[in-house]
Amino acid sequence: MLSRQLAAVAGLALVMGATTATTAAAAPDPKPTTGVGECAFVEICVGAGVGSSGGSDDDKAAAPGKGSSKPSVPGPCTVTKMDPQPPAGSTVWEGHSPGEGAIYTRICPLAAAAAGITGLMGPPQTFWAAAPPAAVVDPAQLAQQALDKMTLLGPDIQITPKPGGKGVVGMPVWMWTTESAETYGPNSASASAGGITVTATAKVKRIVWDMGDGTTVTCTTAGTPYKAEFGKKDSPDCGTRYSDPSSTEPGGRYHVTATSTWQVDWQVDWQVNGGGESGQLAATRNNAVDINIAEVQVLN
Incomplete structure (x- = not known):
């Protein structure tokens, strides 16, 4: 299992390296099925965390690495606006037309601390939004x-x-x-x-x-x-x-x-x-x- 995860990390490093090199070159054609493309700017950084709204200590989430069965909380996610935007008719537009909002890409780290691996990123996730995402979106606030x-x-x-x-x-x-x-x-x-x-x-x-x-x-x-x-x-x-x-x-x-x-x-x-x-x-x-x-x- 650990060897497969290390291989995944290595593969991810190659992909990330390739993406970095592409960013310095001319903007590539968007890949709406995966959400990979050159991102013009970062709209939002989501800080991972565990929320609480009162109660005693045992009512709150156990801290990672202190006897909790939950995976450790990963670092921040990033959401970026795709540039260029996918062509009209692409399924990622969810029935909307270019000019009606925009397509964004989110990349989030995975919780792999149990295997001693850090920095492992999940696959890009694309979504349509009518307006740019808010400056800060805290999942714990959404939970509330x-x-x-x-x-x-x-x-x-x-x-x-x-x-x-x-x-x-x-x-x-x-x-x-x-x-x-x-x-x-x-x-x-x-x-x-x-x-x-x-x-x-x-x-x-x-x-x-x-x-x-x-x-x-x-x-x-x-x-x-x-x-x-x-x-x-x-x-x-x-x-x-x-x-x-x-x-x-x-x-x-x-x-x-x-x-x-x-x-x-x-x-x-x-x-x-x-x-x-x-x-x-x-x-x-x-x-x-x-x-x-x-x-x-x-x-x-």
Whole structure:
């Protein structure tokens, strides 16, 4: 595998050398099928990076080379306007005519650090754009835009005893949430700019239940719905027991708040051979209910 990758690097060096030599000569005919041609100017440099929008350290993307299973993040991509432009009728115009926008070429490094190789570049990618790409397009910002398009809600709280009912001190309390794209995931959306499309997928990583009595319960699943046949059994994955009644609380009820931490994984859709850019964002949402917990009175 390493020998094949080294051979690829060597081949790439020959191609890059040939391209450099051609640039100094007369402009070659464009090759719209590959996007290779003399580029008159650099429109955009995309800085690779890992984005985050809050959350604890473990909600953020693991740094390359520190136990992460993700490929290391490569260096910057470059996007250039093809000069000369492809001839009219070329498929890269995507049905447009010359003069209606322009054709650009993007070249990005591949993540090959696992094999000890750096500087490996992916194949040129061509795209049509109505206007020159923006001065800076950060994939992490596109990931945030994709996240903003999603409807992510707090947990759809299901709990026994039910709100409006009455539980008993020392009896099992089961907590769970209805699983849907909005309340638990997965939930996906995309955002595009400058010929780049980023797709983000969100899923709840954990739910922290503040039980209203000063205790919290962290659940890494959606929880198990309670059934009458379970009787006095404890929940197998998301439950607790109260040791005091709620009579001393405002309204005589415990205010239970469930907070979801959403892990949002994003990647650039044009990544090639396992390379390209990816990262993580985090988001939190919450919901709350009030429940009544009574103390059993023993009569002598």
